[in-house]
Amino acid sequence: MKTFILLFLLLTVASAGEIVVVKIKGEINEGTVVEIQNAYEVAKKENAEILLVELDTPGGLFSSTQKIVEMFLRSEIPVVAYVERGSICASAGTVILLSSHIAALANGTAVGAATPVGMTPGTENKTINYIASYVKDLASVRGRNAEVAEKFVTEGLSLTAREAYELGIVEILANSRDELIKELDGRKIAINGMEKILDTKTYRIIEVGRPLKAEIYSFISNPAIAVVMLMVGIYLLIFGLTSPGMFAEIIGAILLLLALAGLGFVNLDYLGILLIFLGIIFLIAEILTPTYGALSVASIISIMLGLMVLVKEPLMPQEFYDFFLKFAIGIGVGIAVVMTFIIIKIIKVRRKRSSVGEVVGLRGEVLEFKDGHGFAKIRGEIWSIESEEKLSKGDEILVISRDGLKLKVRRVEDRRGAQSGDREVA
Numbered sequence: 153m154k155t156f157i158l159l160f161l162l163l164t165v166a167s168a169g170e171i172v173v174v175k176i177k178g179e180i181n182e183g184t185v186v187e188i189q190n191a192y193e194v195a196k197k198e199n200a201e202i203l204l205v206e207l208d209t210p211g212g213l214f215s216s217t218q219k220i221v222e223m224f225l226r227s228e229i230p231v232v233a234y235v236e237r238g239s240i241c242a243s244a245g246t247v248i249l250l251s252s253h254i255a256a257l258a259n260g261t262a263v264g265a266a267t268p269v270g271m272t273p274g275t276e277n278k279t280i281n282y283i284a285s286y287v288k289d290l291a292s293v294r295g296r297n298a299e300v301a302e303k304f305v306t307e308g309l310s311l312t313a314r315e316a317y318e319l320g321i322v323e324i325l326a327n328s329r330d331e332l333i334k335e336l337d338g339r340k341i342a343i344n345g346m347e348k349i350l351d352t353k354t355y356r357i358i359e360v361g362r363p364l365k366a367e368i369y370s371f372i373s374n375p376a377i378a379v380v381m382l383m384v385g386i387y388l389l390i391f392g393l394t395s396p397g398m399f400a401e402i403i404g405a406i407l408l409l410l411a412l413a414g415l416g417f418v419n420l421d422y423l424g425i426l427l428i429f430l431g432i433i434f435l436i437a438e439i440l441t442p443t444y445g446a447l448s449v450a451s452i453i454s455i456m457l458g459l460m461v462l463v464k465e466p467l468m469p470q471e472f473y474d475f476f477l478k479f480a481i482g483i484g485v486g487i488a489v490v491m492t493f494i495i496i497k498i499i500k501v502r503r504k505r506s507s508v509g510e511v512v513g514l515r516g517e518v519l520e521f522k523d524g525h526g527f528a529k530i531r532g533e534i535w536s537i538e539s540e541e542k543l544s545k546g547d548e549i550l551v552i553s554r555d556g557l558k559l560k561v562r563r564v565e566d567r568r569g570a571q572s573g574d575r576e577v578a
Contacts, residue, residue, distance in 0.1 A: 169201030169351055171333065173359045176205060179472070180212020180244045182417045183362075183370020185219045191360040195229050198358060201350065202336065204232045204329075205252065210469040211243030213373065214283075215417055217467055221251040221290065230254070230341050230350060234332055235261045235313075242266070244467040246304055249322070250290050253341045256324035256332050257313035263321060264310035268466030269473060279466050280305060296321055372414035375463045375472075379480050382411035383455075383487045386432060390439075419464050427458030456485050511535065511551050515564060518547045528561065537561045 174191035176184055188205065195203045224231045233252035235241040241249055241257075242265040249255050249263060257263060266287065268279050284305040291301035297320035303309040316322045323339075326332035337352040371377060385408030392401025431454035438447035459480040465472075516530030521543040528537045528549055536558045543549065549561040 169355045170195075170198045171202045171204055171352070171355050171357055172198065172200045173204045173206065173329075173357055175208070175359075176248075177208045179374075179468070180209055180216050180220070180248070181370050182213070182216050182373035183366040183368070184212065185216050185223075186366040186369050187362050188220055188223060190363050190366065192223065192227065192229070194358065194360050200229055200358070201352065201355065202232055203227070203229050204234060204332075205248075206239070206329075207233055207235050207241050207245050207249060208239035209242070209245040209248075210240055210471065211245065211467045213417060213465055214244070214419060214467045216373070217244040217247050220248050224248070224251040224253075225293070227253075228343060230343065230348060232256065232332075232336065234258075234326070234329070235263065236329065237261065237327065242310070243469060247287060247290065247467070250287065250294060250296060250301060253294070253343075254324065254336065254339060255296075255322040256326050256335070257316055257322050258327050259313050259325060261313050262310050263313075263316050264304040265308055266304040266467065267306070267308035269468065269470045283466060291321075372410050373417040374414070375418050375465070375468075376476055376479050378411050378414035378418065379459060379462065380483055380487075381407045382415065382428075383483070385409075385411055387487060390432075390435065419466075421461045421464045424458045424460070424462030427454050428462070431455035431458060452485060452489060456481055511559060512554055514551050516549055516551070516561075518543050518545055518549055520545060521547075528559070530559075535559050539563075 172191055172195040174188060176187065191205075192203060194200075231252045232254045233249045234256045235245075235249070235258060237258040237260050239258075239261060241261065241263045244266075246263050246266045266283070268283060284302050287305050288298045288302040291298040300309070300311075300319050300321060311319065311321065313322070313325055317325050324332060324335045326335050333352045333355060336350050339350045341348055341350065372381075385404045385406070388400045388404030389408060390404075392399070392404055431451040434447045434451035434454060438451065460477060462480070463473075463476060511530055511533075514530055516528045516535070518537070519527045519529055519534070521527075521537070521539075524540070525536070525538050526543065528535055530551065537549065537560070538558060539549070539561050541563050543561075543563060548564040550564050551559050551561055553560045
């Protein structure tokens with residue numbers, strides 16, 4: 153009897169279907185793409201019955217959303233998108249939900265509100281029409297109510313879970329994961345033109361965590377972080393090139409490359425890019441031809457205006473733009489003011505030092521000299537000197553070259569008519 157029970161348990165476990173679960177929380181970005189791709193690879197490896205994507209997102213990057221949608225449309229594994237209690241699904245999240253094979257909501261949740269926000273005047277209608285067509289076609293492919301889906305974009309429509317179910321936007325209402333899995337049993341779906349019947353009578357949950365690669369991509373593709381890296385990278389690069397030896401240009405170049413990689417996933421306004429580069433040109437011009445701060449102010453204003461219109465992401469939540477404008481302007485202008493001040497000050501100091509320290513061709517008097525090295529007074533300053541000649545205290549010398557703080561000199565044979573510190577005329 154015990155053997156029979158053990159055999160029965162083993163057969164039950166062996167026949168249990170794997171359900172791979174990935175939880176998507178926060179704004180959709182390139183890190184989300186990596187996270188879902190990783191979960192999909194695990195599902196394929198485990199020959200899973202279902203890939204369950206639990207959504208909790210207010211929106212995100214349009215390019216990243218499109219990649220996820222494409223992944224779902226081509227998936228060889230049934231994809232179920234689920235919004236559990238306490239979660240939100242708006243904008244980009246709604247688009248992802250519509251692309252799944254089966255969509256489910258918990259009572260008390262909502263879906264919709266995918267109207268593009270934060271758009272530059274003149275391009276808004278074109279973008280709305282494009283995304284509306286994209287969402288409508290997506291709903292049609294999955295056999296959902298295309299007209300209602302279109303209104304998510306054109307009218308900012310938002311539906312409760314019950315309304316979405318009754319209007320044919322989602323297939324299942326379930327208040328928990330277990331309830332959802334029971335509802336999935338026996339459902340028929342089409343995978344690459346073939347019908348598949350889901351079997352979830354027995355199942356085993358495999359929860360997939362977020363890989364390190366997803367964390368990195370999520371970090372650099374965050375528009376706010378990418379902008380900070382861009383600003384710091386640009387100014388450190390300029391700072392390093394004007395003050396070599398401090399390795400600032402290396403750090404700046406690394407940050408600049410990371411920023412450009414991150415911004416490569418973000419839809420940008422060319423006007424913003426142009427204004428930022430114009431600000432950089434103003435700063436370089438200030439360094440090369442000082443205007444007592446006029447070009448520095450122009451640089452800061454140009455960069456500030458560029459940051460205000462830089463990001464043009466239609467499916468990011470309105471809260472992002474409210475935060476981004478304050479954050480980008482505050483951080484951007486703060487970094488610009490501080491770094492511009494430091495760079496200009498350093499340039500002025502270096503020019504002053506260059507003027508004061510230019511001693512080649514001047515004459516001086518030896519103060520001390522032994523074994524080819526010593527000290528001399530030149531134009532009131534004490535310098536370290538070296539010479540192949542034998543010099544004595546009081547000898548008049550002529551500076552013939554300079555290496556850092558050390559001068560190479562030779563003796564002046566005729567001291568008549570020459571004052572110490574006068575430049576020799578050839």
